[in-house]
Amino acid sequence: MKRLLKLSAVAALATATLAMAGTLDDVKKAGVLKCGVNTGLPGFSEADSKGQWRGLDVDYCRALAAVVLGDASKVKYVPLNAKERFTALQSGEIDVLSRNTTDTETRDTSLGINFTGVMYYDGQGFMVPKALGVKSASELDGATVCIQAGTTTELNLADYFRSHHMKFKAITFDTNDQVTKAFEAGRCDVLTTDASGLYATRTKLKNPDKYVVLPEIISKEPLAPAVRQGDDQWFDIAKWTRNALLTAEEKGVTMANVDNAKAKSTDPEVRRLLSVEGKMCENVKLPKGCFYNAIKQVGNYGEIFERNVGAKTPLKIKRGLNALWTKGGIQYSPPFR
Amino acid sequence: MPAFLRNEKVRGILYQIITIVLFVAFLFYIAQNTAHNIEQRGIKTGFAFLHATAGFDITEAPIPFSPMDTHLKVFEVGLLNTLIVSFWGIVLSSLLGLLIGVWRLSPNWLINRIAAAYIETFRNIPVLLQILFWYNVVLATLPAARHSLNFFDTIFINNRGFFMPELVFGPGSWMIGAALFLAVVAIYFTHRWAKKRQEETGEQFPVFLTAFILLIGLPLLAYLVAGRPVTAVLPELHGFNFRGGKTYTPEFLALLFALSIYTATFIAEAIRSGIEAVPKGQKEAATSLGLSPMQQLRLVILPQAVRIAIPSIINQYLNLIKNSSLAAAIGYPELVTIFAGTSLNQTGQALEILLITMLTYLLISLIVSLILNWFNAKMKIKER
Numbered sequence: 001m002k003r004l005l006k007l008s009a010v011a012a013l014a015t016a017t018l019a020m021a022g023t024l025d026d027v028k029k030a031g032v033l034k035c036g037v038n039t040g041l042p043g044f045s046e047a048d049s050k051g052q053w054r055g056l057d058v059d060y061c062r063a064l065a066a067v068v069l070g071d072a073s074k075v076k077y078v079p080l081n082a083k084e085r086f087t088a089l090q091s092g093e094i095d096v097l098s099r100n101t102t103d104t105e106t107r108d109t110s111l112g113i114n115f116t117g118v119m120y121y122d123g124q125g126f127m128v129p130k131a132l133g134v135k136s137a138s139e140l141d142g143a144t145v146c147i148q149a150g151t152t153t154e155l156n157l158a159d160y161f162r163s164h165h166m167k168f169k170a171i172t173f174d175t176n177d178q179v180t181k182a183f184e185a186g187r188c189d190v191l192t193t194d195a196s197g198l199y200a201t202r203t204k205l206k207n208p209d210k211y212v213v214l215p216e217i218i219s220k221e222p223l224a225p226a227v228r229q230g231d232d233q234w235f236d237i238a239k240w241t242r243n244a245l246l247t248a249e250e251k252g253v254t255m256a257n258v259d260n261a262k263a264k265s266t267d268p269e270v271r272r273l274l275s276v277e278g279k280m281c282e283n284v285k286l287p288k289g290c291f292y293n294a295i296k297q298v299g300n301y302g303e304i305f306e307r308n309v310g311a312k313t314p315l316k317i318k319r320g321l322n323a324l325w326t327k328g329g330i331q332y333s334p335p336f337r
Numbered sequence: 338m339p340a341f342l343r344n345e346k347v348r349g350i351l352y353q354i355i356t357i358v359l360f361v362a363f364l365f366y367i368a369q370n371t372a373h374n375i376e377q378r379g380i381k382t383g384f385a386f387l388h389a390t391a392g393f394d395i396t397e398a399p400i401p402f403s404p405m406d407t408h409l410k411v412f413e414v415g416l417l418n419t420l421i422v423s424f425w426g427i428v429l430s431s432l433l434g435l436l437i438g439v440w441r442l443s444p445n446w447l448i449n450r451i452a453a454a455y456i457e458t459f460r461n462i463p464v465l466l467q468i469l470f471w472y473n474v475v476l477a478t479l480p481a482a483r484h485s486l487n488f489f490d491t492i493f494i495n496n497r498g499f500f501m502p503e504l505v506f507g508p509g510s511w512m513i514g515a516a517l518f519l520a521v522v523a524i525y526f527t528h529r530w531a532k533k534r535q536e537e538t539g540e541q542f543p544v545f546l547t548a549f550i551l552l553i554g555l556p557l558l559a560y561l562v563a564g565r566p567v568t569a570v571l572p573e574l575h576g577f578n579f580r581g582g583k584t585y586t587p588e589f590l591a592l593l594f595a596l597s598i599y600t601a602t603f604i605a606e607a608i609r610s611g612i613e614a615v616p617k618g619q620k621e622a623a624t625s626l627g628l629s630p631m632q633q634l635r636l637v638i639l640p641q642a643v644r645i646a647i648p649s650i651i652n653q654y655l656n657l658i659k660n661s662s663l664a665a666a667i668g669y670p671e672l673v674t675i676f677a678g679t680s681l682n683q684t685g686q687a688l689e690i691l692l693i694t695m696l697t698y699l700l701i702s703l704i705v706s707l708i709l710n711w712f713n714a715k716m717k718i719k720e721r
Binding site for chain 2: 082083087090106107109112144151155158161162168170172173181182230
């Protein structure tokens with residue numbers, strides 16, 4: 001609450017010049033990218049035992065820092081809860097919000113922010129204790145549901161139960177950790193959030209095998225990073241950072257072979273992506289080789305996905321919708337041309 | 338220097354005018370700047386959102402609420418929940434505070450130490466931690482819904498809350514209310530009559546016992562005469578949860594306990610200092626009149642002690658109301674949790690919502706202190 005007040009006050013008092021000034025210049029001047037991330041969601045954004053931030057959302061921050069500053073480690077992570085995130089972006093406390101945030105019409109049009117491009121296609125699901133014997137979401141009439149405040153899931157939940165003529169009781173908490181604790185203590189029958197979040201949360205439970213994720217997906221949740229509205233240059237950089245990661249995967253350029261590709265590739269698009277040809281980086285006012293830095297230091301989209309949430313991680317999430325368009329998914333980047 | 342400026346009084350007024358003008362200009366500048374910035378960034382403004390559909394549900398609503406209702410209704414529900422928990426918090430903390438405050442001065446070593454330990458422990462732990470503590474204690478120690486603690490099939494306790502029978506007032510119930518009112522009036526006149534008689538003849542009348550009998554007896558009589566119009570709806574395990582009856586959720590109870598226990602320590606200290614501030618001669622005079630220790634406390638010491646303690650107790654009441662906003666930590670749906678929390682997030686209009694919320698707390702606090710100041714003025718020793 002105090003922090004929210006402070007952020008709002010900053011948002012209100014910041015001078016007009018701050019709003020319009022180039023975020024790019026600010027980041028370059030500071031030498032560090034301020035990135036708003038989740039306070040703790042395994043696979044997406046979590047500080048490990050050494051205090052290193054890891055996850056898919058975190059890797060986007062690192063890729064962006066590599067593109068802009070040439071160094072993926074120059075990121076200052078600002079952990080935010082769902083309620084604080086938009087105010088933090090509006091007030092300039094962070095340069096980019098990469099915090100499993102669903103792109104919606106209302107948020108895009110009325111919060112003064114712009115979503116750059118989907119990093120993860122998600123949908124809302126339910127998790128219940130196995131002992132409850134529930135097999136489908138349609139059996140949840142009268143259930144108590146634990147949920148995180150200030151999320152799209154809160155609204156989807158009400159919509160879903162209303163349209164299926166079922167009743168529920170919602171208990172809302174500020175952070176994902178509180179939701180998990182209350183669920184584990186048996187305060188509620190059901191935990192609901194984005195499906196990826198369910199798998200992530202399950203790894204945090206003491207006894208993950210005692211819980212099941214129900215088959216129903218009740219909403220579309222395209223999770224995308226966001227930047228402030230009115231700074232087109234910064235928006236372009238954030239957008240094409242994501243596109244570069246996708247294009248690299250599509251072209252088979254990885255962390256390991258990027259140097260080789262830069263030296264030997266004859267594919268014109270790869271040559272443009274890695275600044276061998278064309279002026280892709282200069283177009284967004286960045287030095288040559290900006291996207292090369294991201295791929296060299298962070299890897300392509302597929303590598304980021306597998307490293308954080310893929311089959312070899314505790315989350316074991318399949319690519320599904322997040323596979324490239326060439327492989328049956330819907331992840332797609334406009335061409336580097 | 339013009340002649341009028343040499344006048345000290347005129348100069349004084351002039352300085353004050355300049356200060357006010359500068360202050361107003363500063364406020365105006367901030368407001369202008371804010372409006373300008375918000376517009377620049379394409380952030381939606383205005384209060385139209387109050388009439389937009391909320392879209393989310395609130396579990397603990399004292400008035401009927403559905404996701405189809407507006408954010409204005411969310412505000413009302415939040416406000417009511419804040420007032421409910423504050424009201425019961427004030428009642429509980431006052432009773433507990435009075436008890437502990439008196440205990441603190443007890444000549445009995447054990448009672449005295451217990452009170453001291455209680456005060457020193459709970460006064461010195463941040464109330465937010467206490468809220469989280471009570472919440473986790475409630476959740477961790479109580480059984481799941483299907484293994485509830487069962488008291489005669491009427492009261493059930495589990496980690497979803499306390500489930501109690503709810504009274505349903507059928508036709509004819511007004512007679513009970515009327516009987517209750519009649520009892521109160523009768524007690525008032527009995528008390529007056531007894532006091533007068535005691536002053537005149539010195540004979541005492543058992544007012545307390547009479548009051549007790551009247552208060553219980555009259556409504557009971559009315560209940561029987563009216564043909565037992567009041568029935569109890571028992572909570573019943575149905576699917577996932579108990580239905581029917583009255584439910585107190587763990588969120589509400591944890592918040593209420595924590596606020597009451599925390600605030601009671603300050604009230605106890607206020608009472609103690611009030612009692613200690615009563616001149617020793619008063620107690621000695623009461624003793625020499627032959628009053629028992631209980632009578633001394635009730636008739637001589639406390640009325641004077643409370644008078645002294647009232648101003649600081651008012652502060653504690655206001656603190657309790659404001660502290661209830663910490664409920665956001667455990668999800669009790671009061672004003673800050675649902676209006677300055679969920680509504681703020683779904684609409685994104687932080688400035689407007691925070692402004693409304695702050696003004697609401699300000700208004701509640703002002704009203705409460707107005708009432709209590711009036712009470713204070715009435716209770717003060719009248720100097721004639």
